[in-house]
Amino acid sequence: MAANSRLRELYESIVRIRAVETAQNHLWNVGLIPGEIHTGIGEEGIIAGVLEHLAVDDAIACDHRPTGVFTASGVDPTSLLLELLGHPDGLCGGHGGHMHFLSESDRLISDGIVGSAGPAACGFALSAKRLRPGTIAVAFFGEGAMNQGMLMESLNLAKVWSLPVLFVCKDNGWSITTHSRDLFAGDPATRAKAFGLRTGRVDGSDPTKVSAAAKRLIDRVRSKHQPALLHARCRRPDGHFLGDPLIRVFDDPVGQTREIGSPLPGSVRRGSGSMTEQISALSALGIRLGSLGMQRIRMNRWDPLLRLRCTVGTEAAMEIERRVSAEVRANVSEALRIAEVSA
Amino acid sequence: MAANSRLRELYESIVRIRAVETAQNHLWNVGLIPGEIHTGIGEEGIIAGVLEHLAVDDAIACDHRPTGVFTASGVDPTSLLLELLGHPDGLCGGHGGHMHFLSESDRLISDGIVGSAGPAACGFALSAKRLRPGTIAVAFFGEGAMNQGMLMESLNLAKVWSLPVLFVCKDNGWSITTHSRDLFAGDPATRAKAFGLRTGRVDGSDPTKVSAAAKRLIDRVRSKHQPALLHARCRRPDGHFLGDPLIRVFDDPVGQTREIGSPLPGSVRRGSGSMTEQISALSALGIRLGSLGMQRIRMNRWDPLLRLRCTVGTEAAMEIERRVSAEVRANVSEALRIAEVSA
Amino acid sequence: MKSQMSYAEAIERAIDSAMSADPRVLTFGEDVRLLRRNLLVGHGADRVMDAPISESAFLGAGVTAAMSGLRPIVEIMLVDFIAVALDGILNHAAKNTAFSGGKWDVPLVVRASCGGGYADGGQHEQVLWGLLGGIPGIDVVVPSTPADAAGLMTSAIASDRPVVFLEHKLLSDYWLDYLGGNSRPTVEFDVPALGANGQVDDPIQSVPIGSAVVRRQGSDVTLISLGVGVHRCSEAAESLAGQGVDATVVDLRSVSPLDTETVIRESANTGHVVVVDEDYLRGGLSGEIAALLAEAEVPVSFSRVAVEDTIPYARHLEHDALPNVDRILAAVRKIP
């Protein structure tokens, strides 16, 4: 396929994810989706860049941010939205919900236990090796998940069992409201290397770079039956989940800071810590909020959609955006119609 | 202390461990100890070399081979033996048994869940840091345990919480009847380095080398509040546990091979594997037994006691051996007398 | 003196007092520096520590920290996640005292949120108190009001045994806020008003672990529950009163130890027992109550309102799966 048409397909995939995630967020904001929603806005470049190189028989294990992967895999967005609306016609009949999209025919799962994508991908890869030689399994997870024992175990397991797994670490730098660098010793790629995995590092907000790095690793995983890990940095403007308290503080400092960002004065007085300890503790919270703020301000620089848009060219991009938005709007209308609600 | 007297103390510690373990094994062989016994014969050099540099307030978390550590820490061997005999006067009143020696006053524990020494040492180190600054915690475990998630997690935890832990990996190359190199990706020290730990590698059958390497790491752990890992190779002539089926095959090939080492002919016939598969599977078992055999033949070369004995000198060694054996014999007699049994 | 406060505030007060009184008390877990920012500011970063997503390691560390002089409160965000770290509780916290021949205490508190009713799906809404309560060597408490939350947390920290402290997410308002769900005016969760807020003594009155309490005294039927279920039972009892049925409501407060005396006395009084348990039907607690009654030879009619399968995501399915007022009323109606 010509390089240009490949780029356009990559862009289309990213636009579609963005559109579905945006629709999902809207439904959440108006209250039609009740529980937690972890959006993947900002990590679409990683998803699309990896999925570009997967075949229909490959399997994928996602974490708690599955909407992008399911969309890019070609699962009908209407069935995803109906699932989020808790409708019987949803992908899982309303039984799974946002963290539990499962599609047997696509061999696609997602899961709310941090780290579980590692073992899950190993199991898929074991079947792949025995039943569908030449196919592979992919695990998507965050950098925080790499501190979960079962995920580290699965790096070792994949290596010693020669399993065709691509581990993809989407590193946004945060696990919920905790700055990962404070709690992560070393870095994801070095850790994977210590288990003998091939690794790649890439700026996840640059979809073409992700695509190239993913291709290199996937080719190897597929041909050599050996696991590899791709470490891709990204930034997510919506924080951890919709309604993220840190994001709320940043967006509405006056209204929310008292409530969320700063301590109740009463308990400062009651505390047994020294004044210095109290001040240093306070400033730690300040730094946390501040660094999140800087990240949001620099968001454009980290937006995979905007970055690829320039390469694709405005005209081609607009055509894709128009077409895909229309399709996703149709998905949304259909879902709302079936669910008999309006948003 | 003069170098010579240090060496003699190190040797005495090793001799005492060997004597207590030998007594324990004897009691097991005659059936006075009923359940599993995991002996540490062959790894005394690691235990003694590390413990030489610990202070009375330091804490230790052992795995399922605790006899050596408890002996070298100065816990009364009579109370250990009584515990093994299941007597109320035993260290734990007969409630713990071989895998569950616990001594609060010594801050010493042991445990039968593989990998648990990692988190346990982290907890001890957290108290050490807050309540007894300058003291440290040590975790003893095997190379197989390094594949257990909680142990890998604890390497990260110790690093990011700046905990004064020395992780000691006693690498005998086997986890029960499995050759670790088949199931361990990379090597222990590289894995620990990926978490930012200082590491040392040493031949664990050479007690003076262990002592030197342990001192270097422990000084750092103590002064810098940073974890480190010591990787020490060793060989254990008794296999995994007393009565180890692999060892039995090696010691009595004629009597035991039919029973343990080779498959029942009936099931070879029934199997669905191809002839080649069957032969390669059989030869895998053969290699396993063979490599264990070579290990036992070369045991002298790997015996920490014999190796240190030459350095200490025959005369000094004999004095120590005589004195310590007499003491341990007295411990045994006392334990048997209290338990009202004879061996 | 009493003051009005939220369930979450009550727990925080209890921990704050304990931390002020005893420098050995500290707390760690994921995101606690943000979640417990008041404690952080009051007691310093050394005593309120963020942990990596490594529940096995930091819960395991909590066990030995407790055995070597500290009194840690270890947070497992949602009790569902205890599945990755059960070893620390089952094989270590619960057993080390026994293994030592009763000589070595483990003064550990494991604090976790639990429970459903806010559309978080079957992997985030479990209570698992039956599973935990079946393990000898640990205590498991489940407060349903701010006063009990403060009082049981105070006892848990003071206890020399390991205690699992479960707070229901519908009662701890900040959980609903933190998980994002409650930040929209258009979404409503069925939060029991009297559980989420209430009067708390100052200084905090500790509540003994293992003592149930009678929330309502009636003569016709005994509803036995804990956590949010207690409030569902009280609501059902009001409705039953309108129909001339006078219900007793027993709040167990502790799953382990179980207050067998109160259970037996209040069951015998009415002769009709309905256990309302947000845990799985065969999770252990509701069955155990039947066993206690049978062993004590108390002849009663017995039925259960519990969770029968994996909790579904869709709100109407979730509502039906959890013990709700209608299901309680239906169970009472079926009493012969």
Added chain:
Amino acid sequence: MKSQMSYAEAIERAIDSAMSADPRVLTFGEDVRLLRRNLLVGHGADRVMDAPISESAFLGAGVTAAMSGLRPIVEIMLVDFIAVALDGILNHAAKNTAFSGGKWDVPLVVRASCGGGYADGGQHEQVLWGLLGGIPGIDVVVPSTPADAAGLMTSAIASDRPVVFLEHKLLSDYWLDYLGGNSRPTVEFDVPALGANGQVDDPIQSVPIGSAVVRRQGSDVTLISLGVGVHRCSEAAESLAGQGVDATVVDLRSVSPLDTETVIRESANTGHVVVVDEDYLRGGLSGEIAALLAEAEVPVSFSRVAVEDTIPYARHLEHDALPNVDRILAAVRKIP
């Protein structure tokens, strides 16, 4: 045709037949190449795989392997170690079918040894079948004879649901040998002869999961048990017969699903129930039986012989802690 074989052999036969008939069946776990060397030689190294000491990873892998075309038998050496990997069972194997809206099966077998009586201490002798049996979405089977072991393993492999298969170490002779204890003539363990060896049909007769069986029919008291407990009950029943007390012995065989029909019928027949459960007293199973009887309004006297605390190491303490014949007889004697 029947032949005499050991309990361990019976399980191996069942797996061997299944592996011969279906190339999707495979087994992995720690040391399985040695432990299952007959299967290794018969079916090749690709289908009998040693695993690192990473229970979470390889059990979790078993779940998705089962969801993508294989039928794995995953070995967890001792069920006590499930504590480090419970997540795979509780949050994945048990829930994925429900999450998918019932569309995606998980044909997984988790095989583990369980039980005490050979002085291995409280962290190696648990049964935990109550804890596992309380989780909706999985089945839990506990055979007590070679024929049942073969028949239940056959059904477990054929089932499209996740099944936990527990074999008692006192019945599976090789475990005692493997763990070293039995390699000395001077040590004796109380191995039930009729459980460790027995007649097995050839070809293997599958045993439906969820069906209890009556081992002995009596009219005075109903002893309900499973695993090694069944043999202790049979021994107690012989002794009771000598005293003119005629006991029924029910072997549950499955903890989940529970055969409520048999439990109710056999309990009603005698009016006196003693549950003999090697699990913790409050582990869930014995309580559940009381609840079933209460819900079915079967008036019976009810008592339990179970494990009340962490199992101690010393042989005399261990003997008293486990359900033994004397404790069963004492429980029967107390019946009013």
